[in-house]
Amino acid sequence: MTINCKGSLIDLSTPKVMGILNLTPDSFYDGGKYKDESQILYQTEKMLQEGATFIDLGAYSSRPGADHISIEEEENRILPIVTLILSKFPNTILSIDTFRSKIAKQCIEAGAAIINDISAGSLDKEMIKIVGALKVPYIMMHMKGTPQTMKSLNQYDNLIEDIQLYFSQKIIEAIKEGINDLIIDPGFGFAKNIDQNFELLNKLDLLNIQEYPILAGISRKSMIYKSLNINPSESLNGTTSLNTIALLKGASILRVHDVKEAMECVTLFHRYKGQA
Template identity: 70%
Template sequence: MTINCKGKLVDLSTPKVMGVLNVTPDSFYDGGKYKDETSILKQVEQMLNEGATFIDVGAYSSRPNAEHVSEEEELNRILPIVQLILNEFPETLISIDTFRSEVAKQCMKTGAALINDISAGNLDENMLKTIAALQVPYIMMHMRGTPQTMQSLTEYDDLVKDILFYFSERIVAARDLGIIDVVIDPGFGFAKTLEQNFELLNKLELFKMIEKPLLVGVSRKSMIYKTLDTSAQDALNGTTVLNTIGLQKGASILRVHDVKEAVEAIKLVEALH
Protein backbone atom coordinates (compact mmCIF):
# COMPACT_ATOMS: atom_id res chain seq x y z
CA MET A 1 0.00 0.00 0.00
CA THR A 2 1.79 3.13 -1.24
CA ILE A 3 1.05 6.81 -1.88
CA ASN A 4 2.96 9.02 -4.31
CA CYS A 5 4.32 12.16 -2.66
CA LYS A 6 6.17 14.45 -5.09
CA GLY A 7 7.32 11.47 -7.15
CA LYS A 8 8.42 9.50 -4.09
CA LEU A 9 6.49 6.34 -3.25
CA VAL A 10 5.80 6.11 0.48
CA ASP A 11 5.14 2.53 1.57
CA LEU A 12 2.39 2.45 4.19
CA SER A 13 2.52 -1.31 4.72
CA THR A 14 4.75 -0.33 7.65
CA PRO A 15 2.88 2.39 9.57
CA LYS A 16 4.24 5.93 9.38
CA VAL A 17 4.11 8.94 11.70
CA MET A 18 2.72 12.36 10.82
CA GLY A 19 3.99 15.08 13.17
CA VAL A 20 1.59 17.94 13.91
CA LEU A 21 2.70 21.55 13.54
CA ASN A 22 -0.10 23.96 14.42
CA VAL A 23 0.61 27.58 13.52
CA THR A 24 -2.70 28.72 15.01
CA PRO A 25 -2.94 30.79 18.19
CA ASP A 26 -5.87 28.70 19.49
CA SER A 27 -5.13 25.02 18.90
CA PHE A 28 -6.32 22.87 21.83
CA TYR A 29 -2.85 21.61 22.77
CA ASP A 30 -0.04 23.64 21.18
CA GLY A 31 -1.82 26.85 20.21
CA GLY A 32 0.56 29.80 19.97
CA LYS A 33 3.60 27.67 20.81
CA TYR A 34 5.24 28.02 17.39
CA LYS A 35 5.16 31.75 16.66
CA ASP A 36 8.61 32.52 15.34
CA GLU A 37 10.94 30.96 12.76
CA THR A 38 13.36 29.58 15.33
CA SER A 39 10.73 27.68 17.35
CA ILE A 40 9.07 26.37 14.18
CA LEU A 41 12.31 25.07 12.66
CA LYS A 42 13.44 23.60 15.97
CA GLN A 43 10.18 21.67 16.31
CA VAL A 44 10.24 20.44 12.70
CA GLU A 45 13.88 19.33 13.03
CA GLN A 46 13.05 17.43 16.22
CA MET A 47 10.07 15.67 14.62
CA LEU A 48 12.08 14.71 11.53
CA ASN A 49 15.00 13.45 13.66
CA GLU A 50 12.59 11.39 15.77
CA GLY A 51 11.25 9.64 12.68
CA ALA A 52 8.29 11.59 11.28
CA THR A 53 7.60 10.77 7.63
CA PHE A 54 5.16 13.69 7.24
CA ILE A 55 4.82 17.11 8.87
CA ASP A 56 1.19 18.23 9.01
CA VAL A 57 0.92 22.03 8.98
CA GLY A 58 -2.36 23.65 9.97
CA ALA A 59 -3.29 27.33 10.13
CA TYR A 60 -7.01 26.95 10.90
CA SER A 61 -7.83 25.44 14.27
CA SER A 62 -10.45 22.70 13.95
CA ARG A 63 -10.96 22.15 17.67
CA PRO A 64 -14.62 22.31 18.80
CA ASN A 65 -15.98 25.88 18.73
CA ALA A 66 -12.77 27.25 17.22
CA GLU A 67 -12.96 30.76 15.82
CA HIS A 68 -13.56 31.09 12.10
CA VAL A 69 -10.50 32.29 10.16
CA SER A 70 -10.73 33.93 6.73
CA GLU A 71 -9.10 32.31 3.71
CA GLU A 72 -6.77 35.28 3.39
CA GLU A 73 -5.64 34.95 7.01
CA GLU A 74 -5.13 31.19 6.62
CA LEU A 75 -2.95 31.78 3.53
CA ASN A 76 -1.00 34.54 5.28
CA ARG A 77 -0.27 32.18 8.17
CA ILE A 78 0.56 29.02 6.28
CA LEU A 79 2.44 29.90 3.08
CA PRO A 80 5.48 31.46 4.80
CA ILE A 81 5.71 28.40 7.09
CA VAL A 82 5.71 25.94 4.17
CA GLN A 83 8.42 28.02 2.47
CA LEU A 84 10.43 28.27 5.70
CA ILE A 85 10.39 24.51 6.31
CA LEU A 86 11.30 23.61 2.74
CA ASN A 87 14.12 26.16 2.62
CA GLU A 88 15.67 24.54 5.69
CA PHE A 89 14.60 20.90 5.14
CA PRO A 90 13.92 20.57 1.38
CA GLU A 91 13.11 16.83 1.47
CA THR A 92 10.27 17.25 3.99
CA LEU A 93 6.91 15.79 2.97
CA ILE A 94 4.53 18.52 4.14
CA SER A 95 0.87 17.74 4.61
CA ILE A 96 -1.48 20.74 4.55
CA ASP A 97 -4.34 20.60 7.02
CA THR A 98 -7.03 22.63 5.22
CA PHE A 99 -10.56 22.30 3.84
CA ARG A 100 -10.09 25.16 1.35
CA SER A 101 -9.16 24.44 -2.26
CA GLU A 102 -7.33 27.73 -2.78
CA VAL A 103 -5.15 27.11 0.28
CA ALA A 104 -4.44 23.60 -1.03
CA LYS A 105 -3.52 24.95 -4.46
CA GLN A 106 -1.22 27.71 -3.17
CA CYS A 107 0.54 25.38 -0.73
CA MET A 108 1.15 22.78 -3.43
CA LYS A 109 2.69 25.48 -5.63
CA THR A 110 4.98 26.31 -2.70
CA GLY A 111 6.12 22.68 -2.46
CA ALA A 112 3.81 20.79 -0.09
CA ALA A 113 3.20 17.09 -0.79
CA LEU A 114 -0.34 16.12 0.31
CA ILE A 115 -3.62 17.54 1.57
CA ASN A 116 -5.36 16.64 4.84
CA ASP A 117 -9.01 17.77 4.66
CA ILE A 118 -11.21 17.51 7.76
CA SER A 119 -14.33 17.82 5.58
CA ALA A 120 -13.53 15.32 2.76
CA GLY A 121 -14.46 18.04 0.28
CA ASN A 122 -17.82 18.89 1.84
CA LEU A 123 -16.88 22.43 2.93
CA ASP A 124 -15.51 23.55 -0.45
CA GLU A 125 -17.14 22.36 -3.65
CA ASN A 126 -13.90 22.92 -5.57
CA MET A 127 -11.68 20.82 -3.29
CA LEU A 128 -12.01 17.44 -5.05
CA LYS A 129 -11.56 19.02 -8.49
CA THR A 130 -8.46 20.82 -7.20
CA ILE A 131 -6.96 17.61 -5.76
CA ALA A 132 -7.66 15.82 -9.06
CA ALA A 133 -5.90 18.59 -10.99
CA LEU A 134 -2.93 18.58 -8.61
CA GLN A 135 -2.73 14.76 -8.50
CA VAL A 136 -1.57 14.69 -4.88
CA PRO A 137 -2.48 12.29 -2.06
CA TYR A 138 -5.67 13.27 -0.27
CA ILE A 139 -6.55 12.49 3.34
CA MET A 140 -10.32 12.65 3.79
CA MET A 141 -11.72 12.79 7.29
CA HIS A 142 -15.21 12.06 8.60
CA MET A 143 -16.92 15.08 10.12
CA ARG A 144 -20.40 16.56 10.20
CA GLY A 145 -21.07 20.27 9.97
CA THR A 146 -18.17 22.61 10.71
CA PRO A 147 -15.77 22.93 13.66
CA GLN A 148 -18.23 25.48 15.05
CA THR A 149 -21.29 23.17 14.81
CA MET A 150 -19.97 19.60 14.83
CA GLN A 151 -20.46 18.87 18.54
CA SER A 152 -24.24 19.25 18.13
CA LEU A 153 -24.33 16.72 15.29
CA THR A 154 -23.68 13.43 17.09
CA GLU A 155 -26.89 11.49 16.32
CA TYR A 156 -26.26 8.37 14.23
CA ASP A 157 -28.42 5.42 13.22
CA ASP A 158 -25.37 3.18 13.42
CA LEU A 159 -22.09 5.01 14.03
CA VAL A 160 -19.62 2.79 12.17
CA LYS A 161 -22.04 1.87 9.39
CA ASP A 162 -22.87 5.55 8.79
CA ILE A 163 -19.16 6.49 8.66
CA LEU A 164 -18.37 3.59 6.29
CA PHE A 165 -21.20 4.77 4.01
CA TYR A 166 -19.86 8.34 4.15
CA PHE A 167 -16.42 7.17 3.03
CA SER A 168 -17.80 4.96 0.26
CA GLU A 169 -19.65 8.00 -1.15
CA ARG A 170 -16.68 10.36 -0.86
CA ILE A 171 -14.24 7.81 -2.35
CA VAL A 172 -16.53 7.28 -5.37
CA ALA A 173 -16.73 11.07 -5.86
CA ALA A 174 -12.93 11.28 -5.67
CA ARG A 175 -12.37 8.31 -7.97
CA ASP A 176 -14.79 9.70 -10.57
CA LEU A 177 -12.56 12.78 -10.82
CA GLY A 178 -9.39 10.70 -11.14
CA ILE A 179 -8.02 11.04 -7.59
CA ILE A 180 -5.79 8.02 -7.04
CA ASP A 181 -4.16 8.23 -3.61
CA VAL A 182 -6.77 8.47 -0.85
CA VAL A 183 -6.24 8.00 2.89
CA ILE A 184 -9.21 7.81 5.26
CA ASP A 185 -9.44 9.31 8.76
CA PRO A 186 -12.50 8.35 10.85
CA GLY A 187 -12.27 11.69 12.67
CA PHE A 188 -11.91 10.99 16.38
CA GLY A 189 -13.44 13.90 18.29
CA PHE A 190 -15.27 15.35 15.28
CA ALA A 191 -19.07 15.19 15.63
CA LYS A 192 -18.70 12.31 18.08
CA THR A 193 -19.36 11.93 21.79
CA LEU A 194 -16.81 10.47 24.19
CA GLU A 195 -18.58 7.10 24.08
CA GLN A 196 -18.77 7.17 20.28
CA ASN A 197 -15.02 7.80 20.03
CA PHE A 198 -14.36 4.61 21.99
CA GLU A 199 -16.93 2.66 19.98
CA LEU A 200 -15.13 3.82 16.84
CA LEU A 201 -11.75 2.72 18.18
CA ASN A 202 -13.19 -0.60 19.33
CA LYS A 203 -14.48 -1.35 15.80
CA LEU A 204 -11.65 0.28 13.87
CA GLU A 205 -10.64 -2.93 12.08
CA LEU A 206 -13.93 -2.76 10.13
CA PHE A 207 -12.46 0.12 8.11
CA LYS A 208 -10.07 -2.36 6.46
CA MET A 209 -12.95 -3.31 4.15
CA ILE A 210 -12.56 0.08 2.41
CA GLU A 211 -9.06 -1.02 1.30
CA LYS A 212 -7.52 2.42 1.78
CA PRO A 213 -4.74 3.46 4.18
CA LEU A 214 -6.16 4.46 7.56
CA LEU A 215 -5.00 7.50 9.52
CA VAL A 216 -5.62 7.60 13.28
CA GLY A 217 -5.49 10.94 15.06
CA VAL A 218 -6.16 10.62 18.79
CA SER A 219 -3.11 12.54 20.02
CA ARG A 220 -3.82 14.30 23.36
CA LYS A 221 -7.54 14.56 22.51
CA SER A 222 -10.35 14.95 25.01
CA MET A 223 -11.39 11.29 24.71
CA ILE A 224 -8.13 10.61 26.57
CA TYR A 225 -7.89 13.40 29.10
CA LYS A 226 -11.60 13.49 29.98
CA THR A 227 -11.60 9.73 30.56
CA LEU A 228 -8.50 10.01 32.75
CA ASP A 229 -9.66 13.25 34.41
CA THR A 230 -6.47 15.06 33.45
CA SER A 231 -5.43 17.57 30.75
CA ALA A 232 -4.11 17.59 27.18
CA GLN A 233 -0.67 18.38 28.61
CA ASP A 234 -0.76 15.16 30.68
CA ALA A 235 -2.24 12.91 27.99
CA LEU A 236 0.91 11.52 26.37
CA ASN A 237 0.77 8.12 28.07
CA GLY A 238 -2.92 7.77 27.19
CA THR A 239 -2.14 8.78 23.61
CA THR A 240 0.47 6.03 23.34
CA VAL A 241 -1.97 3.44 24.67
CA LEU A 242 -4.66 4.36 22.13
CA ASN A 243 -2.13 4.66 19.29
CA THR A 244 -1.00 1.11 20.08
CA ILE A 245 -4.59 -0.13 19.89
CA GLY A 246 -5.03 1.78 16.62
CA LEU A 247 -1.93 0.10 15.16
CA GLN A 248 -3.17 -3.34 16.18
CA LYS A 249 -6.46 -2.58 14.41
CA GLY A 250 -4.88 -1.51 11.13
CA ALA A 251 -3.71 2.12 11.31
CA SER A 252 -1.28 3.07 8.51
CA ILE A 253 -0.52 6.60 9.74
CA LEU A 254 -0.45 7.99 13.28
CA ARG A 255 -1.01 11.76 13.40
CA VAL A 256 0.64 12.91 16.62
CA HIS A 257 2.15 15.78 18.59
CA ASP A 258 4.82 13.46 20.06
CA VAL A 259 6.73 11.69 17.31
CA LYS A 260 9.32 9.73 19.32
CA GLU A 261 6.70 7.86 21.36
CA ALA A 262 4.60 7.07 18.26
CA VAL A 263 7.64 5.70 16.41
CA GLU A 264 8.44 3.51 19.41
CA ALA A 265 4.84 2.21 19.49
CA ILE A 266 5.12 1.27 15.80
CA LYS A 267 8.44 -0.54 16.34
CA LEU A 268 7.07 -2.54 19.25
CA VAL A 269 3.83 -3.49 17.51
CA GLU A 270 5.79 -4.46 14.36
CA ALA A 271 8.02 -6.66 16.51
CA LEU A 272 4.92 -8.65 17.50
CA HIS A 273 4.48 -9.62 13.86
Protein backbone atom coordinates in the same frame (compact mmCIF):
# COMPACT_ATOMS: atom_id res chain seq x y z
CA MET B 1 -0.26 0.07 -0.27
CA THR B 2 1.78 3.07 -1.42
CA ILE B 3 1.18 6.77 -1.99
CA ASN B 4 3.12 8.98 -4.38
CA CYS B 5 4.53 12.09 -2.69
CA LYS B 6 6.30 14.29 -5.23
CA GLY B 7 7.72 11.26 -7.02
CA SER B 8 8.64 9.28 -3.91
CA LEU B 9 6.60 6.18 -3.17
CA ILE B 10 5.76 5.89 0.53
CA ASP B 11 4.89 2.35 1.60
CA LEU B 12 2.01 2.44 4.09
CA SER B 13 1.87 -1.32 4.53
CA THR B 14 4.22 -0.55 7.43
CA PRO B 15 2.82 2.18 9.72
CA LYS B 16 4.17 5.71 9.50
CA VAL B 17 4.06 8.71 11.83
CA MET B 18 2.78 12.18 10.91
CA GLY B 19 3.99 14.99 13.17
CA ILE B 20 1.59 17.85 13.90
CA LEU B 21 2.75 21.45 13.52
CA ASN B 22 -0.04 23.86 14.41
CA LEU B 23 0.33 27.45 13.28
CA THR B 24 -2.80 28.53 15.14
CA PRO B 25 -3.01 30.54 18.37
CA ASP B 26 -5.99 28.54 19.68
CA SER B 27 -5.46 24.83 19.07
CA PHE B 28 -6.55 22.71 22.03
CA TYR B 29 -3.05 21.50 22.97
CA ASP B 30 -0.25 23.49 21.36
CA GLY B 31 -1.99 26.66 20.22
CA GLY B 32 0.43 29.59 20.02
CA LYS B 33 3.43 27.45 20.89
CA TYR B 34 5.28 28.00 17.59
CA LYS B 35 5.27 31.77 17.13
CA ASP B 36 8.45 32.51 15.20
CA GLU B 37 10.64 30.99 12.53
CA SER B 38 13.25 29.58 14.89
CA GLN B 39 10.62 27.72 16.96
CA ILE B 40 8.97 26.36 13.84
CA LEU B 41 12.24 25.16 12.34
CA TYR B 42 13.39 23.67 15.65
CA GLN B 43 10.17 21.67 16.04
CA THR B 44 10.21 20.55 12.41
CA GLU B 45 13.80 19.32 12.69
CA LYS B 46 13.04 17.60 15.99
CA MET B 47 10.08 15.68 14.53
CA LEU B 48 12.03 14.70 11.42
CA GLN B 49 14.97 13.48 13.49
CA GLU B 50 12.62 11.49 15.71
CA GLY B 51 11.30 9.63 12.68
CA ALA B 52 8.28 11.46 11.29
CA THR B 53 7.59 10.56 7.66
CA PHE B 54 5.19 13.48 7.25
CA ILE B 55 4.80 16.92 8.83
CA ASP B 56 1.20 18.16 8.95
CA LEU B 57 0.84 21.96 8.85
CA GLY B 58 -2.41 23.56 9.95
CA ALA B 59 -3.34 27.22 10.20
CA TYR B 60 -7.07 26.91 10.92
CA SER B 61 -7.97 25.49 14.32
CA SER B 62 -10.51 22.67 14.01
CA ARG B 63 -11.08 22.13 17.72
CA PRO B 64 -14.78 22.16 18.73
CA GLY B 65 -16.07 25.72 18.78
CA ALA B 66 -12.91 27.21 17.30
CA ASP B 67 -13.08 30.73 15.88
CA HIS B 68 -13.65 30.99 12.15
CA ILE B 69 -10.88 32.84 10.30
CA SER B 70 -10.81 34.32 6.82
CA ILE B 71 -9.11 32.63 3.91
CA GLU B 72 -6.68 35.57 3.81
CA GLU B 73 -5.63 35.00 7.40
CA GLU B 74 -5.14 31.28 6.83
CA GLU B 75 -3.10 32.04 3.72
CA ASN B 76 -0.91 34.55 5.57
CA ARG B 77 -0.28 32.07 8.36
CA ILE B 78 0.58 29.02 6.32
CA LEU B 79 2.16 29.93 2.97
CA PRO B 80 5.32 31.59 4.36
CA ILE B 81 5.86 28.56 6.62
CA VAL B 82 5.64 26.10 3.73
CA THR B 83 8.38 28.09 2.00
CA LEU B 84 10.40 28.42 5.21
CA ILE B 85 10.40 24.70 6.04
CA LEU B 86 11.16 23.56 2.51
CA SER B 87 13.99 26.07 2.17
CA LYS B 88 15.63 24.60 5.28
CA PHE B 89 14.52 20.95 4.93
CA PRO B 90 13.80 20.47 1.22
CA ASN B 91 13.05 16.74 1.45
CA THR B 92 10.28 17.19 4.00
CA ILE B 93 6.94 15.67 2.98
CA LEU B 94 4.51 18.38 4.01
CA SER B 95 0.84 17.65 4.52
CA ILE B 96 -1.47 20.67 4.51
CA ASP B 97 -4.38 20.60 6.93
CA THR B 98 -7.00 22.74 5.20
CA PHE B 99 -10.55 22.46 3.89
CA ARG B 100 -10.11 25.33 1.41
CA SER B 101 -9.18 24.53 -2.18
CA LYS B 102 -7.39 27.86 -2.73
CA ILE B 103 -5.07 27.20 0.22
CA ALA B 104 -4.53 23.62 -0.95
CA LYS B 105 -3.56 24.72 -4.46
CA GLN B 106 -1.21 27.46 -3.27
CA CYS B 107 0.56 25.20 -0.79
CA ILE B 108 1.05 22.35 -3.29
CA GLU B 109 2.42 24.85 -5.81
CA ALA B 110 4.81 26.04 -3.06
CA GLY B 111 6.14 22.50 -2.61
CA ALA B 112 3.80 20.69 -0.19
CA ALA B 113 2.91 17.08 -1.03
CA ILE B 114 -0.40 16.05 0.60
CA ILE B 115 -3.77 17.63 1.35
CA ASN B 116 -5.44 16.74 4.64
CA ASP B 117 -9.08 17.87 4.57
CA ILE B 118 -11.21 17.59 7.72
CA SER B 119 -14.38 17.86 5.63
CA ALA B 120 -13.53 15.54 2.70
CA GLY B 121 -14.71 18.25 0.32
CA SER B 122 -17.95 19.08 2.14
CA LEU B 123 -16.89 22.61 3.14
CA ASP B 124 -15.47 23.57 -0.27
CA LYS B 125 -17.12 22.00 -3.29
CA GLU B 126 -14.04 22.71 -5.42
CA MET B 127 -11.63 20.84 -3.15
CA ILE B 128 -11.88 17.32 -4.57
CA LYS B 129 -11.71 18.63 -8.14
CA ILE B 130 -8.63 20.73 -7.32
CA VAL B 131 -6.86 17.84 -5.56
CA GLY B 132 -7.61 15.62 -8.54
CA ALA B 133 -6.04 18.16 -10.87
CA LEU B 134 -3.00 18.53 -8.59
CA LYS B 135 -2.47 14.71 -8.55
CA VAL B 136 -1.48 14.58 -4.88
CA PRO B 137 -2.51 12.24 -2.05
CA TYR B 138 -5.71 13.26 -0.28
CA ILE B 139 -6.60 12.55 3.33
CA MET B 140 -10.38 12.66 3.70
CA MET B 141 -11.81 12.83 7.20
CA HIS B 142 -15.26 12.01 8.53
CA MET B 143 -17.01 14.98 10.07
CA LYS B 144 -20.50 16.44 10.20
CA GLY B 145 -21.09 20.18 10.16
CA THR B 146 -18.21 22.57 10.84
CA PRO B 147 -15.76 22.97 13.73
CA GLN B 148 -18.22 25.53 15.11
CA THR B 149 -21.28 23.21 14.96
CA MET B 150 -19.99 19.62 15.01
CA LYS B 151 -20.24 19.16 18.78
CA SER B 152 -24.05 19.03 18.56
CA LEU B 153 -24.11 16.74 15.50
CA ASN B 154 -23.20 13.40 17.06
CA GLN B 155 -26.45 11.54 16.32
CA TYR B 156 -26.07 8.33 14.30
CA ASP B 157 -28.34 5.43 13.33
CA ASN B 158 -25.29 3.17 13.43
CA LEU B 159 -21.92 4.87 13.94
CA ILE B 160 -19.72 2.49 11.94
CA GLU B 161 -22.21 1.89 9.15
CA ASP B 162 -22.82 5.63 8.79
CA ILE B 163 -19.07 6.28 8.56
CA GLN B 164 -18.63 3.45 6.03
CA LEU B 165 -21.42 4.91 3.87
CA TYR B 166 -19.89 8.39 4.12
CA PHE B 167 -16.50 7.13 2.91
CA SER B 168 -18.04 5.02 0.15
CA GLN B 169 -19.69 8.11 -1.28
CA LYS B 170 -16.62 10.32 -0.85
CA ILE B 171 -14.31 7.73 -2.41
CA ILE B 172 -16.52 7.45 -5.50
CA GLU B 173 -16.46 11.25 -5.84
CA ALA B 174 -12.67 11.37 -5.44
CA ILE B 175 -12.04 8.61 -7.98
CA LYS B 176 -14.25 10.38 -10.51
CA GLU B 177 -12.03 13.46 -10.16
CA GLY B 178 -8.85 11.44 -10.74
CA ILE B 179 -7.50 11.20 -7.19
CA ASN B 180 -5.32 8.09 -7.10
CA ASP B 181 -3.93 8.13 -3.55
CA LEU B 182 -6.61 8.24 -0.86
CA ILE B 183 -6.26 7.96 2.92
CA ILE B 184 -9.28 7.82 5.22
CA ASP B 185 -9.41 9.45 8.65
CA PRO B 186 -12.43 8.41 10.77
CA GLY B 187 -12.30 11.72 12.62
CA PHE B 188 -11.85 11.00 16.30
CA GLY B 189 -13.44 13.84 18.24
CA PHE B 190 -15.27 15.31 15.24
CA ALA B 191 -19.06 15.11 15.69
CA LYS B 192 -18.52 12.22 18.10
CA ASN B 193 -18.81 12.04 21.86
CA ILE B 194 -16.37 10.16 24.09
CA ASP B 195 -18.30 6.88 24.03
CA GLN B 196 -18.56 7.07 20.24
CA ASN B 197 -14.83 7.71 19.95
CA PHE B 198 -14.09 4.56 21.90
CA GLU B 199 -16.61 2.56 19.87
CA LEU B 200 -14.89 3.83 16.74
CA LEU B 201 -11.47 2.81 18.03
CA ASN B 202 -12.77 -0.61 19.05
CA LYS B 203 -14.21 -1.18 15.57
CA LEU B 204 -11.58 0.68 13.54
CA ASP B 205 -10.63 -2.51 11.71
CA LEU B 206 -14.13 -2.59 10.17
CA LEU B 207 -13.14 0.43 8.08
CA ASN B 208 -10.53 -1.74 6.35
CA ILE B 209 -13.38 -2.87 4.11
CA GLN B 210 -12.67 0.31 2.14
CA GLU B 211 -9.16 -1.06 1.37
CA TYR B 212 -7.57 2.35 1.83
CA PRO B 213 -4.94 3.34 4.41
CA ILE B 214 -6.39 4.60 7.69
CA LEU B 215 -5.03 7.62 9.56
CA ALA B 216 -5.66 7.72 13.31
CA GLY B 217 -5.60 11.17 14.92
CA ILE B 218 -6.05 10.47 18.62
CA SER B 219 -3.15 12.46 20.03
CA ARG B 220 -3.96 14.18 23.35
CA LYS B 221 -7.68 14.45 22.50
CA SER B 222 -10.53 14.79 24.97
CA MET B 223 -11.43 11.10 24.75
CA ILE B 224 -8.16 10.60 26.64
CA TYR B 225 -7.90 13.47 29.08
CA LYS B 226 -11.59 13.62 29.99
CA SER B 227 -11.67 9.85 30.55
CA LEU B 228 -8.67 10.14 32.87
CA ASN B 229 -9.73 13.47 34.44
CA ILE B 230 -6.45 15.13 33.49
CA ASN B 231 -5.29 17.95 31.19
CA PRO B 232 -4.13 17.61 27.56
CA SER B 233 -0.57 18.31 28.75
CA GLU B 234 -0.77 15.19 30.92
CA SER B 235 -2.21 12.88 28.28
CA LEU B 236 0.90 11.52 26.55
CA ASN B 237 0.74 8.14 28.28
CA GLY B 238 -2.93 7.76 27.35
CA THR B 239 -2.13 8.77 23.78
CA THR B 240 0.54 6.09 23.56
CA SER B 241 -1.89 3.46 24.86
CA LEU B 242 -4.56 4.32 22.32
CA ASN B 243 -2.07 4.69 19.46
CA THR B 244 -0.99 1.12 20.13
CA ILE B 245 -4.60 -0.04 19.93
CA ALA B 246 -5.05 1.90 16.68
CA LEU B 247 -2.05 0.09 15.16
CA LEU B 248 -3.45 -3.27 16.24
CA LYS B 249 -6.76 -2.29 14.62
CA GLY B 250 -5.11 -1.52 11.28
CA ALA B 251 -4.07 2.15 11.30
CA SER B 252 -1.39 2.98 8.73
CA ILE B 253 -0.58 6.50 9.92
CA LEU B 254 -0.48 7.92 13.44
CA ARG B 255 -1.00 11.69 13.46
CA VAL B 256 0.63 12.92 16.66
CA HIS B 257 2.08 15.79 18.65
CA ASP B 258 4.81 13.54 20.11
CA VAL B 259 6.75 11.78 17.37
CA LYS B 260 9.36 9.96 19.46
CA GLU B 261 6.77 8.14 21.55
CA ALA B 262 4.67 7.29 18.50
CA MET B 263 7.72 5.85 16.76
CA GLU B 264 8.31 3.68 19.81
CA CYS B 265 4.76 2.37 19.41
CA VAL B 266 5.49 1.53 15.78
CA THR B 267 8.79 -0.19 16.63
CA LEU B 268 7.20 -2.35 19.32
CA PHE B 269 4.25 -3.10 17.02
CA HIS B 270 6.73 -4.45 14.45
CA ARG B 271 8.30 -6.66 17.11
CA TYR B 272 4.88 -7.89 18.16
CA LYS B 273 4.08 -8.74 14.53
CA GLY B 274 7.43 -10.47 14.09
CA GLN B 275 8.60 -7.88 11.56
CA ALA B 276 11.70 -6.60 13.36
